Amino acid sequence: MSAPSGPGGLEDAIAGFLAYIARIEGLSPETSRAYASHLDAYLGWTRRAGVDGMGAGVRDLRRYLAELRRARYAPRTVAAHLSAVRALYRWMSLEGLVEADPASALSSPKLPRQLPRALTAEQVDALMAAPDRGGPEGLRDAAMLELLYASGA
Numbered sequence: 001m002s003a004p005s006g007p008g009g010l011e012d013a014i015a016g017f018l019a020y021i022a023r024i025e026g027l028s029p030e031t032s033r034a035y036a037s038h039l040d041a042y043l044g045w046t047r048r049a050g051v052d053g054m055g056a057g058v059r060d061l062r063r064y065l066a067e068l069r070r071a072r073y074a075p076r077t078v079a080a081h082l083s084a085v086r087a088l089y090r091w092m093s094l095e096g097l098v099e100a101d102p103a104s105a106l107s108s109p110k111l112p113r114q115l116p117r118a119l120t121a122e123q124v125d126a127l128m129a130a131p132d133r134g135g136p137e138g139l140r141d142a143a144m145l146e147l148l149y150a151s152g153a
Contacts, residue, residue: 010046010053014039017091038084058102061085075109082108124149
């Protein structure tokens with residue numbers, strides 16, 4: 001099956017979705033730009049793979065994700081692409097452009113968990129010494145820093 005290029009095809013659906021998220025959802029221009037980039041990559045893949053994006057199934061989407069992994073995309077990047085594709089198909093389903101949402105059956109890739117970096121003793125000392133305790137604002141700032149540090153915040 002080839003990706004339709006005429007009216008009502010995936011390209012038109014993506015354009016409508018991007019207009020929707022920018023206008024109605026109020027997403028930031030940077031988020032909208034990221035979605036556009038991810039969906040452009042997906043559109044390109046549907047054309048190369050001969051997949052009808054308006055009739056794609058779960059297996060097609062898994063093939064797309066597998067291609068991203070083969071291209072050595074980082075797990076967070078694969079997850080971002082999947083998030084954009086999921087949002088697109090959810091919107092197309094709600095708009096009645098597709099009968100089913102194949103992306104809803106996909107699970108996100110496991111992302112490595114990163115522990116937060118703790119401050120060194122020198123950094124903590126420098127932070128605690130930063131407020132000028134000579135005035136009320138400095139005393140307030142010092143007290144706030146002490147509270148935040150003591151509570152583990």
